[in-house]
Structures are given as structure tokens and as C-alpha cells.
Amino acid sequence: MEFLTIGNIIKFPGSNLNKTKVNSSVFIFIKLFDFLRALRFLNYIVFAHHKKGAGIHSPFVFGLIADVFNRPVDSDDLFEIERLRKDLSKKKEKIYYNDPGAGTRIKRQFPRSIGEIVRTSSTQRKYGELLFKLVRKFKPENIIELGTSLGLGSMYLAKGNSKSQVHTIEGAVPLYQLAKANFEMAGFENIHSYNDLFASGLEKLRKRVGNFDMVFFDGNHTFDHTLEYYEMCIPKITNESIFIFDDIHWSSEMEKLWERIIKDERVAVSIDLFQIGLVFFRKELSKQHFVIKI
Numbered sequence: 001m002e003f004l005t006i007g008n009i010i011k012f013p014g015s016n017l018n019k020t021k022v023n024s025s026v027f028i029f030i031k032l033f034d035f036l037r038a039l040r041f042l043n044y045i046v047f048a049h050h051k052k053g054a055g056i057h058s059p060f061v062f063g064l065i066a067d068v069f070n071r072p073v074d075s076d077d078l079f080e081i082e083r084l085r086k087d088l089s090k091k092k093e094k095i096y097y098n099d100p101g102a103g104t105r106i107k108r109q110f111p112r113s114i115g116e117i118v119r120t121s122s123t124q125r126k127y128g129e130l131l132f133k134l135v136r137k138f139k140p141e142n143i144i145e146l147g148t149s150l151g152l153g154s155m156y157l158a159k160g161n162s163k164s165q166v167h168t169i170e171g172a173v174p175l176y177q178l179a180k181a182n183f184e185m186a187g188f189e190n191i192h193s194y195n196d197l198f199a200s201g202l203e204k205l206r207k208r209v210g211n212f213d214m215v216f217f218d219g220n221h222t223f224d225h226t227l228e229y230y231e232m233c234i235p236k237i238t239n240e241s242i243f244i245f246d247d248i249h250w251s252s253e254m255e256k257l258w259e260r261i262i263k264d265e266r267v268a269v270s271i272d273l274f275q276i277g278l279v280f281f282r283k284e285l286s287k288q289h290f291v292i293k294i
């Protein structure tokens with residue numbers, strides 16, 4: 001359980017400021033941006049009624065809490081990935097690239113060091129474990145990831161079930177190359193990485209891959225683009241497909257997007273975990289939205 005502490009308010013998920021590198025007006029803008037996000041986090045803390053399953057009447061969601069959210073991870077399973085995260089986060093080597101999406105609040109902050117990318121753009125350990133546990137439980141055959149970055153998210157997904165095939169798309173060439181090297185070095189044979197823009201990469205995967213059993217939307221956080229990718233994925237879902245959205249409260253646009261998805265008639269159950277939103281399409285479930293603290 002997470003308690004509301006000063007640390008929680010200030011260090012809410014994803015918060016990251018580099019005060020020395022931005023001028024004062026940009027700094028004020030970022031402060032305001034983070035303040036608004038802190039308010040959203042407070043709102044989440046206050047309205048997340050369901051803690052560890054109490055008061056949840058949906059057997060499906062209750063099972064998810066027991067088998068996924070509350071089930072611990074054997075640290076041996078993810079040891080290699082965490083070691084890689086540690087190694088990468090120490091790397092000062094700078095890489096030059098243009099982010100093809102709206103993934104950053106500060107424009108033109110490139111080059112960035114590998115360590116900085118790990119700390120600011122890669123899936124955090126807590127949510128990596130969640131990806132791993134979701135795959136371990138549902139065993140999706142095909143997983144699509146929009147946004148590879150250095151490949152940590154892909155590895156958590158791939159590690160959840162060796163039979164699942166992870167298809168991950170990255171538009172920035174240096175990141176694609178580094179991730180590919182990481183996958184090879186760590187010996188992942190069930191990760192297939194593509195250097196492409198999301199829309200064209202998805203178009204190709206729609207033809208090449210069978211069903212989209214799980215989709216992780218983790219890049220280009222704008223309303224229009226994320227909705228476009230969502231609609232591109234919908235014709236490939238099955239009753240059991242799971243969509244995972246990162247940064248659902250990152251900006252007003254992403255909040256609007258999340259509201260839109262929750263209300264979509266095709267969606268059965270949606271779950272707000274603040275950093276991440278989960279979407280299930282199972283027709284046997286009645287339409288319901290949950291806010292859950294993990």
C-alpha cells in the first residue's frame with residue numbers, strides 16, 4: 001500500500017527535473033506542469049477506493065489483484081534485466097537523436113546520456129514487474145510495444161513467457177540499435193525489434209502478425225496520435241486482448257485520451273493505476289472502471 005507522504009507528493013511517478021539546464025521561464029512552466037500532475041496524483045490517491053481488493057466485486061478484477069498486482073516476483077526472474085538497468089543507468093556516453101513523438105516536456109534536450117534515458121524514459125522497475133506479471137498470467141501470443149527506447153520494457157514483457165512474441169517499434173535509429181544490441185546480449189529470442197514510425201510499423205505488423213493479444217502504448221503521448229494507434233490496433237484484438245497505456249495522467253491530452261478510452265463501448269473493464277492504465281475487452285464482463293492503488 002502507498003501512503004500519502006510529502007515524498008509521494010513531490011516524487012510522484014515520472015517526476016524528473018533538471019534545473020540547471022533550463023532557463024527560468026521554462027523552469028516555471030515545468031514546475032506548473034509538475035504541480036498539475038501532482039494534483040492529479042493527489043486526486044488518484046484520494047479517489048482510489050479499492051486497496052488490495054477490498055470492496056471489489058468483480059471476480060475477474062479480484063483475480064487480477066491476487067494473481068498479478070499482489071503476487072510477488074521472484075527476483076531471480078528479473079535479475080538480468082535489473083542488472084542491465086543498473087549498468088545502463090551509469091553510462092555517461094551521449095547519444096544524438098530526435099524523439100519522433102511528444103515524449104518530453106523540454107524540447108531540444110538532445111543529446112542525452114544513456115543513463116539519463118534510462119532514468120527518464122525507460123519503464124521503472126515497479127511497472128516493469130507489472131508488465132512481467134501480466135504476461136506471466138495471461139500468456140499473450142503476440143505482444144506489440146509502441147516505443148522501445150533502450151529495450152527494458154520489451155525485456156520485462158518477453159521474460160513473462162518465453163513463448164510470447166514481442167514486436168517492438170522504435171523510430172529513433174540510435175535507440176533502436178542500442179536496444180537491439182541489448183536484446184542480443186541478454187539472449188532474448190522472442191523479441192523482434194523494428195526501426196519505424198509507429199503508424200507505418202503498425203500497418204506492417206497488422207499484415208505480418210496474427211492477433212494483437214497485448215499492446216503496450218508507450219510513446220508519442222498526444223491525444224490524436226495515441227487514438228490513431230488505438231484504432232489501428234482494434235481490428236486485431238480478440239476477446240482476451242489487453243491494452244496497456246503508459247502515462248495516462250502525464251498531461252491534459254493524455255487524461256482526455258484515457259477518458260475517451262474508458263468510455264469506448266468496445267472496452268469492458270478499465271483500470272487506472274495512475275502511471276499505467278489497463279484495458280480489457282472481454283464481452284462476458286460488464287462495463288466498469290476501477291481505480292486501484294498498487
Ligand SMILES: C[S@@+](CC[C@H](N)C(=O)[O-])C[C@H]1O[C@@H](n2cnc3c(N)ncnc32)[C@H](O)[C@@H]1O
Pocket residue numbers: 098099100101102103121122123145146147148149150151152153154169170171172175196197198199218219220
Ligand atoms: C517512453 S519511451 C519507451 C520506453 C520503453 N517502452 C520502455 O519500457 O523502456 C518512448 C519511445 O518512443 C519513441 N517514439 C515516440 N514517438 C514515436 C513514433 N511516432 N514512432 C516511433 N517511435 C516513437 C521515442 O523515440 C522513445 O524512445
